Amino acid sequence: MSRQTRALSTALSASLALALLGACTTQEGGSDPDRREQPGVATGTIIGGLPKKGGTLTVLSNQDFGHLDPARNWVMPTMDFGTRLLYRTLTTFKAAPGDQGSGIVPDLATDLGKPSKGGRVWTFKLKPGLKYEDGSPIRAQDIKYNVERSFAPDLVGGPDYAQRYLADTDGYTGPLQGKHLDSIQTPDERTIIFSLRRPVAEFSYTVTLPTFSPVPQSQEKGVQYDLRPFSSGPYKIKSYARGKKLILVRNPHWAKTTDPVREAYPDQIVVQMGLKGGQIDDRIIASEGADASSVEWSDMQPSSIAKVLPRPEVKRRLVAERTGCTDMLALNTSRPPFSNLKLRQAMQYAVDKSAQVTASGGPALNDIATRYLPPALTGEGRSNSAYGRSTTSHADKAKKLLAEGGKPNGFSTTITVSTGDKTRAEALQQSLSQVGVRLKIQTVDPSVYYDTIGDTKHAPDMAINGWCPDYPSGSTFLPFVFDGRTIKEKGNQGNVSQFRDKAVEKRMDEIAAMSDAASADRAWNDLDIVIQSKSPAVPLLWKRKPLLVGDNIAGAFGHGAWTGQFDFAVIGLKDPSKSKG
């Protein structure tokens, strides 16, 4: 299903989700007494124990990777694959399940970076003795070169943090024509200094992104670098037939002694692409032959849930880690009906969130969202919902608000969703009809979904919009989704609600300027509640990522930093001899 690819690559994906606090492991929704045990293995569990070195790990996928070129890799789980196996970054996430995985450790760098000038200048030192796959040394200049590449109009799609944070980059179009940035200095081969346009307290996290991995200028192939990134990680590409098969073998020049996170257990990693989703599930459930040493890349199909949950021996092999993203129903505040605050607030009560859960695979794979910031960004119990934690709709409250908003008999409205969210839109249609709101559904192909809802003149009244935080703070969430100054006439993304509120924008600027991360964190949580009261969107779901592993797999867990995808740094096999070489 390449649809999911698109949906990922343009929306949720663009971000680096980060599980920060213990909220990840605790369950929400105490109001649902019917709740059964947790799906799959509990958060924080590692499936299969400690892997043994060797063997072939197979990854079964229904799609190809978007971009493996580190300057262009910003599709959520692909960043996991790239940075854990093929290229190292200045810092990286710990290889640990649950909340521990949200911590970062130095990777190529010797520490998490030294800020100066109040966080405007960041200096990193590289470890000695780092090598590429051909044995040549990894230099600070190569990291600078790759950051510069992310400015090139040919090499699009990657993280844009360099464009956003670096000083003096106006009009810069990349190093392909021989121009270089002055805001990155490399006084010697092991030192790199970034000058930023404003203080960025969490820049240590920024440099976990693949943009901050090394690419030597001698290996530059423009857009075709994508086909064979030059490895600085534990594996290198043996062959890559796009859309068919990728084979990774060990990079002999990678040294475990320099690497605090990557274990590189398997000798070889094979990615089979373009398979059918349901067939991947069946193969891994059966776990015969090489399939026992396989993991799935794409989500388990909803239809397979009934094959997995009732069977304990299969359920033991299911990971369902939180994606760390929030799914929202964006209300178009720029025109009637949702320019009316009361009508927007009525939607908070009218939407039946439990129907949303069912339509997305059931409570086993979803939690009901009660606020905008995902649990990973809020302490447990710290941020509250302005509308309570109800799971079903409150028709009476909704009707009261509708009456106050001057529409006691409801109104007609429109929603645009991508074809994959069809059932969810239909569930919305159903629950809104209970309070007299008539919803007209327009589905569009995933490939044009964001263009359609991003055209502000023709935008629908409602749209389903997901956002994953880029950082362990609200600064990578709320300003992207609710800052009115980011609205573009066409190609508008993030602030799909077209929510403009001077007070909220002012507060956002104030919080961004805070130097203390903890108080900024609290401030973002308070701002979340303020925005909720203005109701530009209805929080719907916090989804989980369901993934199955074969029964010869060890060391598997969903990593919170990459929307719950397996951590490829430490995954391996129980018995390498069982995998086909």
Next chain:
Amino acid sequence: MIAYLVRRCLGVAGVLLAICAVTFIIFYLLPADPAAAACGKTCSPQRLAEVRHYMGLDQPLWRQFGDYLVGIFAGRDLGSGPHALHCGFPCLGYSYDNALPVWDLLMDRLPVSASLAFGAACMWLVLGLGAGVTAALKKGGLLDRTLMVTAVATASLPVYFTAVMLIYGLVRISGLLPYPTYTPLTSDPLGWATNLLLPWLALALLYAAMYARQSRSSMIEAMAQPYIRTARAKGMPARTVVVKHGLRSAMMPVLTLFGMDLGALLAGAVITESIFGIPGVGRLFYDALQRSDQPVVLGVTLLAAFFIVMANVLIDLLYAVIDPRVRT
């Protein structure tokens, strides 16, 4: 004959040009903006403009089309500076999605679709013609009725239904076959065949049913011709009559059908490839469409049209060789 060939070739070129133009216009009307899709989520308007320029999307339609046509023969450059990509004859542009030349992508996927098409074609020809000719010779008998009822029923089953049932029966229940994972013929001939057996069967059953019906009626028609009756009356052995005279003339309409079907299948069986997860041209097309990867979509369409047109030309040539009157 030469003049005839030249005329046909010009016709082919005209048809391909027309198809190319229609496809181009269709995709020009597409609401998706490939530049915005490539640029990503937080693309600034200025960067979007740069990307659009880089992809050549800021040019007017006629100009883009002209560049495309010229590019096919003369080649084109993508991008600028030292890392610009040159794409030589026959240049169908570069995939927006993965920066590979469309021609290379097509040639990479074509063996897969061809494996699928030729394997299935062998099966359906044997099954379909066998059943059709047998039924025709036993016209009205129980065997005829059984075969034709089976054929009409099989032809009414959509390929995606047959495919799922085959997977269920041969993979899930009995475990006789593996889940199809394409293996190239050159690396492992046995693996190639076992992995393709399921999709072959799924396609072949559908086509065999159609061919059984078609060949039965042409065979009956042929056997009713006066010269067959004459041959019979002259006491020629029944076998010789059927094979030498009946089959030969009955096969002409079947051949026409076969050329068209094979031509269409070579450029990808979209549904079959997608349901079995086979990385052929059809799958390439479907994925490209989902990502508004216009150059790839255009390339597949042209390839498909090329095969269909060529199949037509070959059939016509065959007729022309047999019957010189066609050439005039």
Next chain:
Amino acid sequence: MAITLNTSTQADPPVLPEHPLRSTSRKLWSDWGTRTALIAVALLILTALTAPLLARLGGWSPTAFDSRAIDPYLGGMPRGSLGGISAEHWLGVEPATGRDLFARVVHGAQVSLLIAFAATAIVVVAGTAAGIAAGYFGGRVDTVLSRLMDLTMSFPSLIFMIAMMSVAQDVNRVLLMTVVIGVFGWPGIARIVRGEALSLRHREYVDAARVAGSGSWRILTREILPNISGPIIAYTTLLIPGMISTEAALSFLGVGVRPPTSSWGQMIAEAVTYYETDPMYFLIPSAFLFIAVLAFTVLGDALRDILDPQGGRS
């Protein structure tokens, strides 16, 4: 089934000239296979026409969710055996939503048959008009139209239909689908009609009409068209199963009708991964599609054998 008609119809040449309509229907009714097909077709059309009524009889609208009929903890699998078939839901429910399958499949019949019939109508009208014009007028008209037929037939039609369906987003999907399917179908029938018209052009009665001063229009409609209506009717019926299949294929590929509208192909596409966990969900729309295609094929075969026994089987 239908094939056996060949023998039976040839066996009894009509003694008295019968009204063609009556003789045709009598012949159709005489074979049990065709009779069954005729009944199936009639029932399907009736179902499609009365879909809202039938759904109301079943007690469920095709878009109403029934959360009680599904188990949310099992990914929304229907409660009960056989995909939730019960007195309340006659054919069970859709997983994850609990929508009534009977209501959906019956409404699906409406959409599938409407598109198939409308597309067939476009094809027949356009094909007949082009075929007659090409065959009767000949010359330049024939050349141009024949070229156009060749060109249209060279289009990789399924690929083009998929592309066109995904391009147009804002238009009425049913209408668009009808037109898109229709656009690629006309050359087939046009060639047959052209052949027939060509052979009729210089028949005596046509020449007679021409000498008597009838205009082209009058000759076409009064003399030519009635004489080729037999094959047209037969091939029209034979076109329908192909149209139903094409609509289903496009919907299966996800470029068909918009939700919450249901069509058979779209229902099968959604059910395809459930073939093991909820087989009824997959089998029910498949069975409807199968029966519809089969019934129209059998009927079409029979009509062709009756109305156009010598006809060129392309």
